[in-house]
Amino acid sequence: MDLRFLGGAREIGRSALLVDDSLLIDYGMEGGNPPRYPADVDPDAVVVSHGHLDHAGLLPALLAGDSRPPIHWTPPTRDLARLLAKDTLKLQGGRYDCPFTHAELARLGEVSETHGYRESFEAAGYEVTFYDAGHIPGSAHVLIDDGDTRLLYTGDFNTADQRLLSGTTARPDADVVVCEATYSDVTRPERATIEEQFARSVEQTLHEGGTVVVPAFAVGRTQEAMMVCEAYGIDCYVDGMGVAVTDRFKHTPGFLRDPEAFRRACGHARFLDKSTRDEQRKRIADQHAAIVTTAGMLAGGPAMTYIPAIAGNPQHKVAFTGHQVEGTPGHDLLKTGSAEIDGRHMRVAARVEGHDFSAHADRDGLLDFLDSYRDADVLVNHGDRCPAFAAELRDAGFDASAPENGTGIEL
Incomplete structure (x- = not known):
């Protein structure tokens, strides 16, 4: 061979x-x-x-x-x-x-x-x-x-x-x-520890009247974030390509660990409707909720709408769910508090943190x-x-x- x-x-x-x-x-x-x-x-x-x-x-x-x-x-x-x-x-x-x-x-x-x-x-x-x-x-x-x-x-x-x-x-x-x-x-903490830190951080920001943008990869990470939100009773919206991916997973439940838990997470989350999502995005950014959205490293997607909407207020938060590759806007934002978002350099006053859901x-x-x-x-x-x-x-x-x-x- x-x-x-x-x-x-x-x-x-x-x-x-x-x-x-x-x-x-x-x-x-x-x-x-x-x-x-x-x-x-x-x-x-x-x-x-x-x-x-x-x-x-x-x-x-x-x-x-x-x-x-x-x-x-x-x-x-x-x-x-x-x-x-x-x-x-x-x-x-x-x-x-x-x-x-x-x-x-x-x-x-x-x-x-x-x-x-x-x-x-x-x-x-x-x-x-x-x-x-x-x-x-x-x-x-x-x-x-x-x-x-x-x-x-x-x-x-x-x-x-x-x-x-x-x-x-x-x-x-x-x-x-x-x-x-x-x-x-890389050696990570136990998954339960990572989940709890993420959930408590999101809950605190929402309790204080802030909005949390959760950049997530469409395949796998979006659905994982949805399930964590459901488990901790956190209201969340789902936007971007992750909506279509989630729908595909509904058709192959035998490849999931717990299809019933996945079904509950889908029922708990609110998915943006394709025909009205531009109008919805403007409203949602002001609703003090968690927004799970592509792209996971801020290289496009609906995150280009949500990050500018919350950038100026330290009451809000950006909670990354995975590794940010050097040279991506997500990496720049996590390390420096500023990044090129949708073609313009932006200083972000919102709090920024990373959680390793790899x-x-x-x-x-x-x-x-x-x-x-x-x-x-x-x-x-x-x-x-x-x-x-x-x-x-x-x-x-x-x-x-x-x-x-x-x-x-x-x-």
Whole structure:
């Protein structure tokens, strides 16, 4: 079995791994300014670990011309990938040449093949099995078996329970593990502690007559914030792409930890109606409520309306729910109290704080997961310190390395 990293090695974004020039695992894009893409490829088949932009965002581009490789994924990943592709076409239309068209997006339905967890299937001559990765609904570890070598591609995963999902417990036998390393140098408090700190902070601001804007990623984080708000009795509005994502999750309840708790959170939250949301946004900013809205790092979305509306009053608050990548408006606002919002530099008097609701395993979670693979070759990817983490693993007795993009590896 030969591997070639087309993207996502020693970086976060544009994940793509090719097996024997035949089977492609993930095909994402890094949504920067401008976006970055993995190397071109024409596979026989594709398997997709989960429906985030950096793993599934470029899939329609594989369907240009006469190419029609089957795409294998779970039902939630299929739904999310199509939703993200539509959003990409809309957002990139006026700024960059989008690498795919509406016609290629429509072809996703022609080549889609969905599978549940632990249901083995054939793809490009390999036996493939998905295991619940605990990251977002539908996320999967991908096990690939060619009869001689068992390759486990972890995708993004979480070992800790969230309200939306249980942490991964899957540890299938494997000879080689391609493991993400996003938070290999971060150790988090217990999830319950993070939730309580967030809830108490929001409650205090609302009690004092303020409004709380909660920037959140549309996929996973918005729904997690909704469920925390419901559990603590906090009134919340939901705006942005997270509204459509939430609706998709209603159709695949079997991929959620507690479908009834999710249903209650949906009933508790107030979703902005698409036809009247511009008028609603102006009213809501003055209603002393929690507003869960995209974008999670303030790089667009309805947050561009809400942040200016509360910026001038220290009674209000911005409560981030995840890591803010350096160079994003969210990072600038969290670190300096000012940022470029919707094209203009803005000083924000509202209080700004961060809460780490990440759906990735932290350092302890990564080590706990990898402890089951001490006899396997470990290839570290999807992180900004992959070589350092690989060295730490070697010091702990693992056979570990951190390939570069373009690297070919013979197993």
